[in-house]
Amino acid sequence: MTNALFAQDALLPSGWAQNVLFQWDTHGLLTSVTTDTTGPAGAEVAAGPVIPGMPNLHSHAFQRAMAGLTEYLGDPQDSFWSWRKLMYQFAQKIDPDTLEAVARQLYTEMLKAGYTSVCEFHYVHHDVGGKPYANPAELSARLVKAASETGMGLTLLPVLYQHSGFGEKAPLPEQARFINNPDWMLNLLASLEQQHPAHTGLTYGVAPHSLRAVGPAALQYMQQHLHQQLPGAPIHIHIAEQTKEVDDCVTLTGQRPVAWLLDHLPVDERWCLVHATHLQPEETAAMAASQAIAGICATTEANLGDGIFDGVNYLQMGGRWGIGSDSHISVSMVEELRLFEYSQRLRDRRRNALATADHPNLAEYLYQSALAGGAQATGRPVNGLQTGQRADLLVLDAEHANLVHKPQHQLLAGLVFCQHNTTPIRDVMSGGKFVVKQQVHATESQTSTGYKAALKTLLDA
Numbered sequence: 001m002t003n004a005l006f007a008q009d010a011l012l013p014s015g016w017a018q019n020v021l022f023q024w025d026t027h028g029l030l031t032s033v034t035t036d037t038t039g040p041a042g043a044e045v046a047a048g049p050v051i052p053g054m055p056n057l058h059s060h061a062f063q064r065a066m067a068g069l070t071e072y073l074g075d076p077q078d079s080f081w082s083w084r085k086l087m088y089q090f091a092q093k094i095d096p097d098t099l100e101a102v103a104r105q106l107y108t109e110m111l112k113a114g115y116t117s118v119c120e121f122h123y124v125h126h127d128v129g130g131k132p133y134a135n136p137a138e139l140s141a142r143l144v145k146a147a148s149e150t151g152m153g154l155t156l157l158p159v160l161y162q163h164s165g166f167g168e169k170a171p172l173p174e175q176a177r178f179i180n181n182p183d184w185m186l187n188l189l190a191s192l193e194q195q196h197p198a199h200t201g202l203t204y205g206v207a208p209h210s211l212r213a214v215g216p217a218a219l220q221y222m223q224q225h226l227h228q229q230l231p232g233a234p235i236h237i238h239i240a241e242q243t244k245e246v247d248d249c250v251t252l253t254g255q256r257p258v259a260w261l262l263d264h265l266p267v268d269e270r271w272c273l274v275h276a277t278h279l280q281p282e283e284t285a286a287m288a289a290s291q292a293i294a295g296i297c298a299t300t301e302a303n304l305g306d307g308i309f310d311g312v313n314y315l316q317m318g319g320r321w322g323i324g325s326d327s328h329i330s331v332s333m334v335e336e337l338r339l340f341e342y343s344q345r346l347r348d349r350r351r352n353a354l355a356t357a358d359h360p361n362l363a364e365y366l367y368q369s370a371l372a373g374g375a376q377a378t379g380r381p382v383n384g385l386q387t388g389q390r391a392d393l394l395v396l397d398a399e400h401a402n403l404v405h406k407p408q409h410q411l412l413a414g415l416v417f418c419q420h421n422t423t424p425i426r427d428v429m430s431g432g433k434f435v436v437k438q439q440v441h442a443t444e445s446q447t448s449t450g451y452k453a454a455l456k457t458l459l460d461a
């Protein structure tokens, strides 16, 4: 039996099931998920418990090459803003070949870590002088290529970027590579659609960078025209990462960023609000009611000293959310989930902070919620192991020290809350194809060689 996998234990949207037979079509979409079957019936047999692959809803691929380069006190008031200066310097050095090599390394690492989809919030568009490349989609196309060749599901979100601050301030010289306007962006999307048509593993949306980088009129225009051109396409935005941007927004508009956005745009399930870190209780409630996704990037938010998202109240209100590795200081979905929970524990001095009476199994609740929210943010059919969704799955090593002898309902706690030197994620399937087997990605050695050469080029530049 081809395009079929049998798993003795598998985590479905309804919970754990036994003797499950998965079948999928040539597009990698599950055509049937049958529980309590009598046996493999000729299907390939999973080497351990099967869980769905996790979407990563926020990535700036080139920043992978910066990881570990900014942990040195330069400015006496070192902050997000001094980090951003260094990041801008680094962004000047990226060219199409280095971007592709870094993205290939990153997507390989993500797949091995259990991420089977990524939303690429991509803002370096032009050459070093700020001129569009001969193919304006050159850098976007390199991300598409890296994703397709590694087997990573991709939602490409080219970034609309116009200003250096609230009040439509002129861009800084170091932002020249990012700058564009809504019509340029709509043309870019049309050209990408033509060069690399969407399929189950690839889709497009747009990312207005932030309220500081895009003014109200452009934001309105962008979202209206986007939905004529690509109905239902996701829109992601950085929203309230830093208290300074909240203060600047209040000074200019009289409203905080999330309150302003919800009042002025039709924010709904197509939207993902990345770093909704600084919220007043009424914003938390309104955002939860909007059905937009909160994009939580706990390791980056900790690394940059952003602050702590009000997860406890947001989740209790039914708010939707997912995780992203953002600056890639860490590429570990279990670390993102764990740190999200631990940030709440440290602040509130209690345990199992995000669990609720209805969802006492914390690891399973976090995993299933981040999966559903992450899937919504991708705009692709990756919402767990059910018919019509992509065959994106992870095979766990049941003999791993953190999982061995544990009952089904404790397996995810062993995965998420125990961190030792090795991972229990054994095999990874993306769109019906195993891309990682026994913790080795099929092309990882050539990818690593290319990455090392690219990094040398970037560091020498």
Ligand SMILES: [Zn+2]
Residues within 6 Å of the ligand: 058, 060, 121, 238, 274, 326
């Ligand atoms: Zn970001």
